[in-house]
Amino acid sequence: MTAAVREDYQKFFARLDKKLKSERDWLSNMANLAALIYQELPEINWAGFYLRRRGEDLKLGPFQGKPAVSKITVGNGVCGTAVAEAEAQLVDNVHEFPGHIACDCESESELVIPIWLNNEIIGVLDIDSPVRARFTPRDQNMLEKALEKLLAASDFSDFKA
Numbered sequence: 036m037t038a039a040v041r042e043d044y045q046k047f048f049a050r051l052d053k054k055l056k057s058e059r060d061w062l063s064n065m066a067n068l069a070a071l072i073y074q075e076l077p078e079i080n081w082a083g084f085y086l087r088r089r090g091e092d093l094k095l096g097p098f099q100g101k102p103a104v105s106k107i108t109v110g111n112g113v114c115g116t117a118v119a120e121a122e123a124q125l126v127d128n129v130h131e132f133p134g135h136i137a138c139d140c141e142s143e144s145e146l147v148i149p150i151w152l153n154n155e156i157i158g159v160l161d162i163d164s165p166v167r168a169r170f171t172p173r174d175q176n177m178l179e180k181a182l183e184k185l186l187a188a189s190d191f192s193d194f195k196a
Contacts, residue, residue, distance in 0.1 A: 044177050047075045051181060055188035064189045066097035068160075068181060073099035076174075078166045080141055084150075085114050086158035088195055093118065096158060103138040112136035114159050117147040121156060123175055127168040139163060146170040148179055152186065157196045 054067045065084050072082035083098020085107055093107040093114055110119040111134055117124045124147045129135045132145075142163040150158045160182055164170065 043076055047071060047177075048181070048184075050075065051184060055184060059188065059190040061185075061189040061191045061194055062097065064185050068185055069097050069099050072162060072178070072181075078164050078169050079162060080165045081139055081161070081163035083161055084158050085161060087118065087156060093158065098161075100163070101139045104136055107136060113145050113147045114161050117149050117159050118156050121149060123148045123179070125170050125172070125175055127170075129163075141165045143167040144169045146175060146178065148175065148182060150182055150186070152191055152194070152196060155196050157191075157194065 050071055051068065054071070055064060058064055058067070069083045073079055081098065081100030081103065083100065083103070084096035085093035086096040087093050087109075092109060095103055095105045107115045109115050113124045113126055113129070113132055113135060116134075124145070126132050126145045129137070129142055129145050142165060144164045144167055146162045148160045149156045150160060160178060162170070162178070
């Protein structure tokens with residue numbers, strides 16, 4: 036990992052910790068996490084959440100970037116595949132991903148991480164980049180840690196999974 040990437044994540048986590056310390060609402064915290072990813076990490080053109088309630092399809096949640104598809108069926112696209120397979124999807128070239136849903140024609144790579152709450156996937160964190168092969172396993176690891184922080188700091192008692 037380069038010094039620049041290490042510094043990006045140090046700054047990112049410092050700002051995230053500050054935001055999470057002052058707020059417990061899950062929706063506000065998701066909105067701030069999406070904004071931090073979009074603003075703090077390089078070469079990102081979309082960052083946000085798709086949420087799943089009552090076992091239904093994924094619905095658009097807080098995000099930063101161009102307008103997006105508002106509903107994704109489980110099993111479709113990168114986000115739906117992450118839910119169906121219950122594992123993160125690190126896609127170097129979205130144009131080679133079967134069934135990719137193109138919200139922004141400038142996107143070249145994508146990272147989607149399922150969000151687990153009480154042993155159930157309640158949504159995904161979705162991040163796009165205009166750079167092919169932008170995301171690494173290190174990015175995935177760091178963003179999984181960011182989700183862990185969000186889950187630990189947030190009150191999800193009114194979230195109906």
